[in-house]
Structure formats: structure tokens, C-alpha cells
Amino acid sequence: MISRSIRLRVNKQLLQRSKVELKNFKSTISLTSTTTDYPTNHYDAKEPYLTPTFINNKFIKSDSQTWFDIHDPATNKVISKVPQSTSEELEEAIASAQSAFEEWKDYSIIKRQSIAFRFVELLKANQKRIAAIIVSEQGKTFPDAMGDVLRGLQVAEAACNIPNDMMAQSLEVARDMETKMVREPLGVVGSICPFNFPAMVPLWSLPLVLVTGNTAVIKPSERVPGAAMILAELCEQAGVPPGVVNMVHGKHDTVNKIIEDPRIKAITFVGGDKAGKYIYEKGTKLGKRVQANLGAKNHLIVLPDADKNQFINAVSGASFGAAGQRCMAISVLVTVGKETAAWVEDVAKDAAALKVGSGFDSTSDLGPLINPESLTKAKEIIEDSVKQGAKIILDGRNFKHDDAKFHKGNFLGPTILTNVKPGVRAYDEEIFAPVLSVVNVDTFDEAISLVNANKYGNGVSLFTTSGPAAQKFAKNIACGQVGVNVPIPVPLPMFSFTGNKGSFLGDLNFYGKAGITFLTQPKTITSLWKTTPFDDVLKPSTSMPTHD
């Protein structure tokens, strides 16, 4: 029998030996912002800031020869650069996460919960700082960027409930025999993130990865890595040990390493269809768990009995907010009957009054698109759709900002196309821009069939004052997130993000109970501690136990 103290000492020595040495890296970089000091306007970076890589709780300057420019989408000036992490850096990040897992998984649940509480407090204290970097790199308005952080913060708050969520089940299955089922972490989890929610999407998984005892290798979008770097700093400040959270950068090479490395046991992906299908198919073939949230085409159906003003206010915000670059943005308005078709004029009036401009300008309602390619693509889709029979009733293509500073920005004003139907490009493709396509149908049943025939299933909304219509809608609509008089029905994180059909690949959704199940595996332990002596020692039984 070795004593507990000797055992602990031996374990500690083993852990120290297995700790990864960061011998390949030469220098560190500190972040440009602090909790109280962050950009409040667009800036000219004489020398663009080099985004660090985060390994073993250190901000490392990459040795890479390949750096990608990050532009301010409102001015198109280069404000920072992000590296294609080298193969040594990727190796070091995964090795750190693998090594840290051995220790982190044995932290008590209460200790991990207290770190999560501290992380929540730090997120609140740094909300404006994170929002500011989102405005600089992504372009959305400051209040919208605050919402980006808030929706991630709510996942972190829900993660603090982990002792309840991880509670084991146990049952006395026979006299003196107990079976207990616990859930255990998987190991290293890789996360690949999109550009449109630089804080929220990393936070859809990071807090749950941590509290469930897993470790993380995160690849933020190469277009907007700044917010994620602040999250890394806050993890360290919250008491997350070295190696538990690592952030790497780049494009395909980084994604391929995350997919292929056998030490990474599960992958969370949010982004477009092409990358998502590739990652899901390759990852699952290699035996990994993958959850992948993909593209969307979200419809809003309006019935003639709807409250007209409530509907008009809702549709403008949901279609044009964040410049339409939300996976839950309303991109198709389905008017049912002639009366609601006439309401589109009022929607257009409302949308025309929205102010397009800098995300730092408190009067702006929507900012620019992420890059010139997205602007060109949106314009091409509008043009092609018009050739296919659509009619433009609000045209945002010629938007020009009053201030010359923004003349090179990727701005597109709210645009509304009527006379759209399946087969028209604006209906068939995800535009990801402030473009609303209007489809008119005669009946509610036709509207439901239209939505159900669409390949995507992220979100859908109905505006009505009829309870029976709402009931019929909720029961018959084939879409994962359903709103009734709510245009963007994203559930809070005590539930899960439940997109379906072509908007999701996998079995278990992000966050909520499904998220925790995705990040853990069950183990059953059956024990027998007899309270009565064995009286039949010399009669071993070869038949199945009877559980009496």
C-alpha cells in the first residue's frame, strides 16, 4: 500500500515532466488594449499590430513567414495582421492542451466552477473593450458588438451551473450492488470560428469546454481574431492553468491540423456550408465528434391579422441589423395575401430611414460588410436577381458616406427585392448582406410549404395575432428555431442553439444540455460492497446474475 501523500508526490512529478516546454518560440507580444484603454474610433495604424498566438498562457509572436492583413471594414485600411501559425506552433498548442488535460480533468468541479465565475466577472468588466475591437475588425455598430459579447457572456453564466449539469446518476440495482453513471471529458477540443460573431461564437463552446474538464485549441476567424485574444487573456486572469486554452491562427493548414491530429477528440465549427461540410465529413471519418453550424436562409411569414407596426419594426431590425451578417438574420419576407404585400412599401420606408455608417458612430444603425469581396458578391446577386425577374424597391448599392474617410468602406445600404421566388439567385443563395427578398403567396399553407422546402433550417418567424395559426405554424414548420411575433428566435443558453436541416451537421447542438453531452462521454461503474458475509464461496455461479 503506498500512502496518499507519496502517491500525490509521484503524480505531481509525472505531471511536471510531461509539461510542454515552449522552446521553439523566441518572443512574446502584449495586447494593444486594456480593460480601460481601447479604441473608440477608427485609426491609422502606421505599423499594423501583429496578432499574437496564445499557447500555455503566453502571448507568442509567431515565427511565421505568412501574415494576413486585417482591414477595418469601414475604411479598408490595414489595422493589424494575423499569422498562418507554423506547423511547430500548431504542434506546440496541441501538445500543451493534451498535457494540461491530464491535470485539468482532475480539478474538482467546484474549483472549475469558481474559475468560471471569475471568468464571467472579467467578461463583464471587459465587455466594452471586446466590443471596441469587434467594431474595429468586424465593422458592426458598438451597441450590436456589446450584444455579441453579451450573448457569449450568457453562455459563460450558464456554464457556472456545471455542478448540477454534471451530477451523476446512481441506483442500487441489486442488494448491495450500485451502478453509477458519470460523464467524463473527452480531452482536447478544437474550435473553428466564423467572422460574424468574433466573441459570441468562441464563447458558445469555450466556457463549456472548460467547466466539463476538457482543454481547448481555438482557431478564431483569420478576419477578426482580436476579440478571441482578449478572451484568452481573461481565461488566464480567471485562473485557467497554462495549456488549458490555446489559440492558433490561419486558414486551411490550421483547420487541417485540427481535423487530422489524433489528440484532438472533438471539433466545434461555425461558419459557411463549404468549410462546414468538409470539416464534418473529414472529422467524423477520422472518428471524431463534430458539431457544425452552417449557413441559413431565414424566413419571416406575415399574416394579414398581424399587428402591422409591430411587424414593420421587427422586420427592419432583423433583416438589416449587423448589415444582414447574422446567421439568424431575416433574409426572406413571405407576405400572405394582397393586403400584407402592400405593407412592403412601409417596410421599405422604415428601412430607408436606417442610418448606414461607422460602427463607432452612435447614430449608425448598420455598418459595412466584412470585405470588398462580400460587397461585390451581394451586388452581383442583386443584379442577377433583377435579370431573373425580381424588382428593386429599395436600392442600397449606391450608398456613399458623407465623410470621405469612409469612401473606401464596404458599405451597402438596406436593399429590398420584391417578386422573388425559388429559382431566383437572391432566394437560392445565402447573401449575408442587408438584402431582403420578398416572396408573396396566397395562403398560409403555401408559406409553410415554401419554408419547409428550403434546404436550410436555422430560424423562422411568424407574425400573427391568431393563436390557432401560431399553433399550426409551430407544429408544422420544419425549422429548428421558431419565433412567434419574435423575429430572431435564438434561445438563451439554458436551451441549445437548435438549427436543423442544412444549417446543422451533427447530433448534438451547441450549448445547453446537448452541448454538455457533446463535450462529455458517459462511464458506468458497478460496485458490490456486501453487507452480509459470502456463505457460498465454494459455489461460483456461471449463470447471468438475477438482481434479487
Ligand code: NAD
Ligand atoms: P467561413 O466558412 O468562410 O469560415 C469559417 C471558418 O472556417 C474560418 O475560421 C475559416 O478560416 C475556416 N474556413 C473557411 N473556408 C475553409 C475551407 N475551405 N476549408 C477549411 N476551413 C475553412 O464562414 P465565415 O464567412 O467566416 O462566416 C459566415 C458564415 O457562417 C455564414 O454562412 C453564416 O451563415 C455562418 N454562420 C452560421 C451560424 C450558425 O449558427 N448556423 C452562426 C454564425 C455564422
